[in-house]
Amino acid sequence: xxxxxATARHLFLHHHALTEPRGGPAKGAGLAALIxxxxxxxVDSIASVERAxxxxxxxxxxxxxxxxxxxLLEQNRALFEHWTHDASILPVAxxxxxxxxxxxxxxxxxxxxxxxxxxxxxxxxxxxxxxxAQNGPVxxxxxxxxxxxxxxxxxxxxxxxxxxxxxxxxxxxxxTRRDAFRKVYDLTENVIPPALYSAETTPDQHLxxxxxxxLGNLGFADETEIARYWHAVDKPAVQDWVRAExxxxxxxxxxxxxxxxxxxxxxxxxxxxxxxxxxxDAPTSLRILSPFDPALRDRARIERLFGFHYRIEVFVPExxxxxxxxxxxxxxxxxxxxxxxxxxxxxAATLRIRAFWPEPGISLTKARLAKLERxxxxxxxxxxxxxxxxxxxxQRSPLSPAR
Numbered sequence: 521x522x523x524x525x526a527t528a529r530h531l532f533l534h535h536h537a538l539t540e541p542r543g544g545p546a547k548g549a550g551l552a553a554l555i556x557x558x559x560x561x562x563v564d565s566i567a568s569v570e571r572a573x574x575x576x577x578x579x580x581x582x583x584x585x586x587x588x589x590x591x592l593l594e595q596n597r598a599l600f601e602h603w604t605h606d607a608s609i610l611p612v613a614x615x616x617x618x619x620x621x622x623x624x625x626x627x628x629x630x631x632x633x634x635x636x637x638x639x640x641x642x643x644x645x646x647x648x649x650x651x652x653a654q655n656g657p658v659x660x661x662x663x664x665x666x667x668x669x670x671x672x673x674x675x676x677x678x679x680x681x682x683x684x685x686x687x688x689x690x691x692x693x694x695x696t697r698r699d700a701f702r703k704v705y706d707l708t709e710n711v712i713p714p715a716l717y718s719a720e721t722t723p724d725q726h727l728x729x730x731x732x733x734x735l736g737n738l739g740f741a742d743e744t745e746i747a748r749y750w751h752a753v754d755k756p757a758v759q760d761w762v763r764a765e766x767x768x769x770x771x772x773x774x775x776x777x778x779x780x781x782x783x784x785x786x787x788x789x790x791x792x793x794x795x796x797x798x799x800x801d802a803p804t805s806l807r808i809l810s811p812f813d814p815a816l817r818d819r820a821r822i823e824r825l826f827g828f829h830y831r832i833e834v835f836v837p838e839x840x841x842x843x844x845x846x847x848x849x850x851x852x853x854x855x856x857x858x859x860x861x862x863x864x865x866x867x868a869a870t871l872r873i874r875a876f877w878p879e880p881g882i883s884l885t886k887a888r889l890a891k892l893e894r895x896x897x898x899x900x901x902x903x904x905x906x907x908x909x910x911x912x913x914x915q916r917s918p919l920s921p922a923r
Contacts, residue, residue: 521792523740525777529825529854530802531795535739536815537580538851539803546581547588552598552611554580559737559749560608562812563601565701566834568846568863569871569903573609575810575848578902585902594697597713601695601703602688605751605817615712616719620726621752622691629689644683649692649707657696657706660684727753731761737814739795740776740788745821762787779827806852806891808860808899816849828856828879843877850876852891857882862896864903871900871908875916884915 523531533539536558545551554577555561564572574586592598593609600612603621610618644663652658663680684705687693694711695703709717721729734749735741743762747755765771772790775783809816811832816822823829830849833841844861851857861874873896878884884892893908900908 521772521774521788522783523774523776523786523796525779525781525825526802526854527796527799528740528776530799531739532825533815533851533854534799535737536813538807538815539800539854542580542582542805542807544581546577546584548592549598551577551581551584551588552592552596555599555609556611556613558814559733560604560610560814562604562810562814562817563607563609564810564812566846569848569899570864571701572810572812575808576813579807579809579813582898590697593695597711600712605748606812612713612716615716616721617726617729617752619691619720620723622689626690629686644680645687645692648680648683648687652693652705652707657704658684659699659702659704661702727757727761731758731765735787735789740774740786740792742784742786745818746787748818776825778824784824802854804853806850806857806888806895808862808895809849809851811846811848813849822856826856830859844875850892852888857888862899864900864905865909866904869904869906871896871903871905873908873910873914875911875914877916 530539537554544554558576558580561573561576566572569575570578570586573589574584577584577589589599589609593601597612599609600615601607601609602618603625604610648658648663651663660681663684684693688695688703688705691708693705694708696706696711697704730750730752731746734746738745738749741749743755743758746762747753747758762771766773769790771787772792774786774788774792776786778784811830816830819830828849833843833847834845838845843859846861846863848860848862849856849858850860856879858876858878860876863872863874864870865872876884876892882888896908900906
């Protein structure tokens with residue numbers, strides 16, 4: 521079977537809940553179900569407009585507001601926070617699978633952390649665990665108060681801060697809440713529901729989950745993309761899984777047209793034709809995406825499918841930036857049509873629109889500009905801003921013929 525590029529983009533975005541109207545449930549069980557559908561929501565501290573996890577959910581549910589997420593994490597425990605490729609919010613039902621990651625990371629991090637961080641953190645493990653057991657949850661500001669601190673940057677942690685992160689990454693403690701975005705930790709058995717805390721999965725079950733769920737969330741993928749999705753199993757293990765699934769007729773090999781017209785081999789479930797036939801009409805709406813949206817997680821895949829080269833420039837010195845500090849990709853229908861530099865000036869209750877760069881071949885027709893400005897007005901409302909303020913030259917790129 522062959523997927524034309526437009527169909528492949530449509531299917532991929534549909535699996536990420538980006539092709540349907542945004543009026544669905546934006547809190548409670550409906551919001552938890554949305555996160556389960558898209559796999560994970562990456563957590564990021566930068567709030568040039570709003571933090572990434574909130575932007576991700578708002579892009580799919582226009583009525584979403586940040587206050588809706590906290591109860592699912594801190595009261596209902598429908599979600600938990602841990603590491604995928606970065607810190608992420610996940611369905612709590614996945615916790616048994618994370619036990620394999622905890623064991624793996626305890627081995628992998630040992631060598632690296634001894635090289636990266638100052639000595640003394642391993643001696644803090646038991647004292648921190650005992651402190652939490654006796655006194656309750658702690659944050660990094662509650663431990664290591666008498667330990668030396670330097671001005672070496674984000675990663676120059678005092679030993680107790682390093683120990684907290686180690687215990688979290690290896691599953692001995694969990695994030696019970698965040699206070700002003702600072703993680704507050706408790707013993708994991710006090711955070712994760714008992715049935716899930718005690719549940720176990722075998723290595724074979726873990727491999728099947730990692731591969732099957734990655735393929736399910738991507739719609740179609742090759743072995744590298746499957747391995748990269750969760751960072752849970754390595755590529756040789758994925759290849760073994762693929763061979764077994766192909767032999768059992770639970771997978772088929774397909775080709776997918778890339779943005780440049782070439783064909784690339786991929787894997788899909790046998791129901792692919794039915795899923796394609798059941799796709800809703802391609803949307804025409806416009807959405808502003810977080811740089812950390814799960815649909816954009818695999819930058820190489822996005823470039824192949826959409827012809828959209830994107831790199832976040834937060835850590836690039838300003839004179840060397842091509843676009844800006846924190847630039848939002850803009851999705852129209854099933855195409856990535858440009859990127860936006862916007863910041864919320866909360867003191868002035870104003871969303872400041874600095875620049876929009878259309879992709880080559882995308883012109884700002886009156887209809888497209890009207891859609892973009894409506895979306896910016898919604899973004900202003902979402903970020904508690906009363907108005908949008910546009911710089912005089914905010915439409916930065918030379919316009920090319922519309923496509």
